[in-house]
Amino acid sequence: MIIIPKHVKNLSPYKAGKPIEELAREKGLKKIVKLASNENPLGPSPKAIEAIANHINSLHRYSSPKxxxxxxxxxxxxxxxPEEIIAASGSDSLIQYIVSTFSVEGDEVLSSEGTFIGWYVSIDKYDRKSINVPLNNYHIDLNGILERITGKTRIIYLANPNNPTGTMFTKSEFxxxxxxxxxxxxxxxxxxYTIYAEDIPGYPNGLLYNMENLIVLRTLSKAYGLAGLRAGFAVGPAYLIQELYKMRLPFEPNSLAQEAAIASFNDDVFLKETIRMNKLSLNMMKDKFDEIGIRYIPTSxxxxxxxFPDEEFAVRFxxxxxxxxxxxxxxxxFMIPNGIRINSGTKEETEFALKIIEEVxxxxxxN
Ligand SMILES: Cc1ncc(COP(=O)(O)O)c(C=O)c1O
Incomplete structure (x- = not known):
């Protein structure tokens, strides 16, 4: 018998939002709307689809290793x-590379309660000692995190805007x-989620900083609509990025993800429509939540x-x-047991969702 390391035994696998096909199979429903994983309801950019079609015949080739x-x-x-940039299969995989590259077993890492589940999962996978500071009125408590830094702290993780609260910290706070x-x-x-927030006054754009101890993560999974392809990137000082290259699996992200990402960066029309649709949907939601009295956190x-009043209510909801x-x-x-997250949808999806939400x-x- 192989002995499984204790920290692996104790892991709970990443739990994603329920896939549409799974729910359809389980409940035999005709119409299903998924607003669970913060995906882009418009789909991928048409330019990304075209780029994939143009490169599909090269799938037998490895892509450029760098x-x-x-x-x-x-x-x-x-x-x-270029030396300040590394791409990989999603920012989730970059979080793991960063943890495994810049800390060792038993090191302390710091973050917040009520933040991205991928961070918690990565930390447990690598058996780091993690300290999570409680949220302050659903905002990441930057001062609270500063107070918990010790000589053993190696890494601090901050999401801005934060998932699942949608709150942000400002440039001066950062x-x-x-x-x-x-x-x-x-x-x-x-x-x-920076693309949804960058027009908000005071939002700090991490890519405008050059600091020796800062790595910024971006993903193509959200506003760029490429969640299924897996592409994200990290930007930081070259002396850190070069170490990440040693840890990253070769040929990440896959060749189609690379081509789709390049094409998506050139599609401003799609991005503008994404932002417009997001605002429209969130406004519809806000109006309905205000009308029926559901509590929500203002979002960026x-x-x-x-x-909801408690965990049981949230589960039943x-x-x-x-x-x-x-x-x-x-x-x-994500450490918010009475919370339910809903992402923006198309107008029609939003109408469908709000009808159900009101009824439920x-x-x-x-009762
Ligand atoms: C804050 C945050 N970071 C990273 C990710 C994961 O992104 P990717 O699909 O690039 O792994 C998510 C996805 O939900 C997220 O909310």
Missing amino acids: TLRLVNTIAEKYNKL ENFMSRVPKEVLVILDEA ANFYLLL NEECLNRGLILRHVKN YFILLD
Whole structure:
């Protein structure tokens, strides 16, 4: 018998939002809307689809090991040096590479309660000692995190806007924070939702900083609509990025993901429509939540965190929505047991979702 390491035995696998086909099979429903994984409801950019079609016949070839065209495209777009950039199969995989590259078993890492589940999963996988500071009114408590830094702290993880709360910290809060973090502590700034937030006054764009202890993460999974392909990238000082290259699996992201990413960066029309649709859907949701009295946290991203009286209410709410064909995300595993997250959809999806939400909410209030 092989002895399984204790920390692996204790792991719970990443729990994603329920796939549409699975719910359809389980419940025999005709119509299903999924607003559970913060995906882009418009689908991928038509330019990405075209790029994939153009490269499909080269699938028998390995891609460029340093993903040169993609890295150069990112460098040009964000005015960075190619040595400051590494791409991989999603920012989730970059989080794992960063943890395994810059810390060892038993090191302390710091973050927040109520943040991205992928961070918690990575930390447990690598058996790091993790400290998670409670949220302050559903915002990441930067001062609280500063107070918990010790000589053993190696990495701090911050998502801005944060998932699942949708809240953000400002440029001045971030700069004050960075000025007080020791230079030996690496800060990961995860900007998965930055495209939805960058027009908000005071939002700090991480790619405008050049700091020796800062790595910024971006993903193609959200506004760019490529979640299924798996592509993300990290930007940081070259001396850190070169170490990540040693740990990354060769040929990540896959060749089609690279081509689709390059094409998506060139589709401003698609991005504009994505932002327009997001605002429209979130406004429809806000109006309905205000009308029927569901509590939600104001958002800077493409989703709302809904808050219910307790965990049991949230579980039942989620279940009743599923029964009617609406997939949402209960965020207990993000350490918010009474929370349900809903992301923006098309107008039609949003109307469908709000009808179900209203119906279910009043049924549960009456019981
Ligand atoms: C804050 C945050 N970071 C990273 C990710 C994962 O992105 P990717 O699909 O690139 O792994 C998500 C997805 O939900 C997220 O919310």
